[in-house]
Amino acid sequence: MTFDSIARFRRFARAVTAEVGALDTSFLGRSRPLGAARVVNAIGAGRTDVAEIRAYLGLDSGLMSRLLRSLEEEGLVATEPHPADARRRVARLTEAGQREFSAYEELSDARASAMLARAPRADELLRAMDLVALTLGRDRIAIAEADPRSGAARACLEAYYAELARRLATGFNVTLSCDPEAEAMVRPRGMFLLAMADGLPVGCVGLKGSGGPVAEVKRLWIDPAARGFGLARRLMAAVEAAARELSIAVLRLDTNSALPEALALYRKAGWVEIDRFNDDPYPDHFFEKVL
Amino acid sequence: MTFDSIARFRRFARAVTAEVGALDTSFLGRSRPLGAARVVNAIGAGRTDVAEIRAYLGLDSGLMSRLLRSLEEEGLVATEPHPADARRRVARLTEAGQREFSAYEELSDARASAMLARAPRADELLRAMDLVALTLGRDRIAIAEADPRSGAARACLEAYYAELARRLATGFNVTLSCDPEAEAMVRPRGMFLLAMADGLPVGCVGLKGSGGPVAEVKRLWIDPAARGFGLARRLMAAVEAAARELSIAVLRLDTNSALPEALALYRKAGWVEIDRFNDDPYPDHFFEKVL
DNA sequence: GCAGATACCTGACTAAAGTCAGATATCATG
DNA sequence: CATGATATCTGACTTTAGTCAGGTATCTGC
Numbered sequence: 217m218t219f220d221s222i223a224r225f226r227r228f229a230r231a232v233t234a235e236v237g238a239l240d241t242s243f244l245g246r247s248r249p250l251g252a253a254r255v256v257n258a259i260g261a262g263r264t265d266v267a268e269i270r271a272y273l274g275l276d277s278g279l280m281s282r283l284l285r286s287l288e289e290e291g292l293v294a295t296e297p298h299p300a301d302a303r304r305r306v307a308r309l310t311e312a313g314q315r316e317f318s319a320y321e322e323l324s325d326a327r328a329s330a331m332l333a334r335a336p337r338a339d340e341l342l343r344a345m346d347l348v349a350l351t352l353g354r355d356r357i358a359i360a361e362a363d364p365r366s367g368a369a370r371a372c373l374e375a376y377y378a379e380l381a382r383r384l385a386t387g388f389n390v391t392l393s394c395d396p397e398a399e400a401m402v403r404p405r406g407m408f409l410l411a412m413a414d415g416l417p418v419g420c421v422g423l424k425g426s427g428g429p430v431a432e433v434k435r436l437w438i439d440p441a442a443r444g445f446g447l448a449r450r451l452m453a454a455v456e457a458a459a460r461e462l463s464i465a466v467l468r469l470d471t472n473s474a475l476p477e478a479l480a481l482y483r484k485a486g487w488v489e490i491d492r493f494n495d496d497p498y499p500d501h502f503f504e505k506v507l
Numbered sequence: 508m509t510f511d512s513i514a515r516f517r518r519f520a521r522a523v524t525a526e527v528g529a530l531d532t533s534f535l536g537r538s539r540p541l542g543a544a545r546v547v548n549a550i551g552a553g554r555t556d557v558a559e560i561r562a563y564l565g566l567d568s569g570l571m572s573r574l575l576r577s578l579e580e581e582g583l584v585a586t587e588p589h590p591a592d593a594r595r596r597v598a599r600l601t602e603a604g605q606r607e608f609s610a611y612e613e614l615s616d617a618r619a620s621a622m623l624a625r626a627p628r629a630d631e632l633l634r635a636m637d638l639v640a641l642t643l644g645r646d647r648i649a650i651a652e653a654d655p656r657s658g659a660a661r662a663c664l665e666a667y668y669a670e671l672a673r674r675l676a677t678g679f680n681v682t683l684s685c686d687p688e689a690e691a692m693v694r695p696r697g698m699f700l701l702a703m704a705d706g707l708p709v710g711c712v713g714l715k716g717s718g719g720p721v722a723e724v725k726r727l728w729i730d731p732a733a734r735g736f737g738l739a740r741r742l743m744a745a746v747e748a749a750a751r752e753l754s755i756a757v758l759r760l761d762t763n764s765a766l767p768e769a770l771a772l773y774r775k776a777g778w779v780e781i782d783r784f785n786d787d788p789y790p791d792h793f794f795e796k797v798l
Numbered sequence: 799g800c801a802g803a804t805a806c807c808t809g810a811c812t813a814a815a816g817t818c819a820g821a822t823a824t825c826a827t828g
Numbered sequence: 829c830a831t832g833a834t835a836t837c838t839g840a841c842t843t844t845a846g847t848c849a850g851g852t853a854t855c856t857g858c
Binding site for chain 2: 220221222223224225226227228229230231232233234235236324325328329331332334335336337338340341342343344345346347348349350351352353413414415416443444445
Binding site: 249251276278279301302304 | 843844845846847848853854855
């Protein structure tokens with residue numbers, strides 16, 4: 217670390233406090249107290265259970281109750297008993313509430329793009345923001361199953377291919393428009409996992425099955441901004457567990473010595489090196505793990 | 508920009524809001540309302556004029572008055588009339604106030620180093636934070652005169668030498684411990700300017716005089732995280748103005764073609780290329796500007 | 799069916815922050 | 829020195845946020 221890292225950290229905190237303060241109070245542009253605005257946004261973001269919203273926003277039950285009541289009076293929110301548990305209530309936005317939520321969303325989006333438009337190197341700025349956001353939120357990164365043809369999965373796969381093209385001496389080329397292997401990474405033959413950080417994908421791994429007892433692990437990739445958090449290990453553990461559940465007996469994978477961190481990970485996770493098992497031109501190392 | 512830059516920006520805003528919220532309320536650990544704590548910290552950070560603090564924190568004059576009164580009762584702050592204008596008042600921390608301020612500082616420092624210690628690549632994280640903080644605060648970057656032997660100046664010079672060593676094909680080497688030219692960049696013969704962002708240096712330029720009518724511009728450097736904001740142009744304009752003030756008639760500088768952005772800047776600012784005027788082994792381009 | 803836990807609601811509070819209309823003293827300027 | 833601007837202070841508010849002690853209805857596990 218160079219000149220006074222703590223001072224630099226605190227300069228960041230100050231800069232961001234000022235900006236975020238403005239961001240928070242921008243909600244006040246719509247003449248509603250911050251607390252009520254936060255509840256509208258929590259519901260709009262998909263949180264339905266009152267208890268869930270309460271926990272997320274850290275509110276007292278009495279305060280929560282009153283905020284919901286005032287939002288109901290305003291006609292933005294409707295509540296009804298939870299279908300499975302009559303003690304609980306679920307909240308949803310009315311049409312007017314939806315409009316209000318959209319207005320908040322547009323405000324935030326406009327703020328974001330204004331800021332990005334003013335930055336001299338928006339791309340670099342976004343990568344920096346990713347690194348900060350992911351480091352702060354590393355404990356909230358969750359692994360979830362996804363369709364390999366979904367937008368989030370495609371984003372990871374594209375980044376994966378681009379990184380291979382950059383790092384392999386031979387380059388790398390896949391016809392992205394119709395990935396020939398996506399079909400094989402769908403249940404029941406296989407599956408596909410994403411690591412999600414606050415709604416955005418930051419890593420993936422695929423299980424490519426053939427219907428038989430042998431399956432292949434493919435497409436392990438972690439967003440550079442999320443490396444060092446042990447996500448690759450978590451994804452590999454999750455894909456192994458999923459393979460067991462699908463009654464796979466043997467897992468295989470291929471990789472390239474230009475990716476030393478991958479080789480190290482596989483060796484450390486109990487994979488053993490085996491002979492070449494395909495004629496793919498890119499890989500030069502082959503591993504197997506018996507489950 | 509790759510996958511949904513606005514969503515990425517907003518993920519950053521959310522992550523940082525949560526963290527900064529915790530940062531703000533950490534002040535509450537010392538049983539003092541946030542408003543009062545912010546005033547103590549503003550005074551501790553060197554703001555003395557009541558009006559200045561009020562503007563910085565965005566407070567109503569009535570509220571400010573009451574906050575100061577309560578801090579005086581607590582014995583943390585003392586106020587007195589402004590020596591030059593009896594309408595104004597200046598505030599300063601008492602000894603107890605200094606202790607309280609230090610306690611806040613230690614809290615913030617501890618928080619910062621805990622966060623940095625947990626990051627897998629603290630160096631990269633800091634650079635990302637610099638980029639975000641400087642982009643957010645670009646309009647508050649100020650140019651100030653400084654001693655080239657001060658810590659802040661040395662930090663810039665070291666970074667400058669390191670960058671030259673990286674970018675020049677020949678490498679670069681200065682005996683830092685006793686920079687032979689620092690003496691010549693001090694008034695009355697010359698001077699030295701820093702660009703300061705929230706208390707930390709992000710760029711520099713030196714004016715090396717000999718006592719005569721010809722002086723040299725040296726050591727123009729901008730922190731990579733602060734490039735693209737037009738700081739180099741501002742520093743060059745400031746050093747020119749200072750040279751005029753010192754009755755310098757002709758400015759010269761040398762540079763290297765491995766730094767094309769510097770060449771472009773000098774040409775655009777009205778410098779004209781001249782013949783080699785020294786036998787320094789590193790530069791291969793020489794410029795002059797008549798004031 | 800009963801005890802204890804859980805989810806939400808209500809009423810009665812307090813603390814903190816912010817607003818606004820004067821009052822007072824001082825300064826800058828013609 | 830008169831006039832208007834400026835800086836701070838005071839008193840009287842309101843709004844927002846948060847706390848706490850009960851109260852009602854419901855669920856879970858024995």
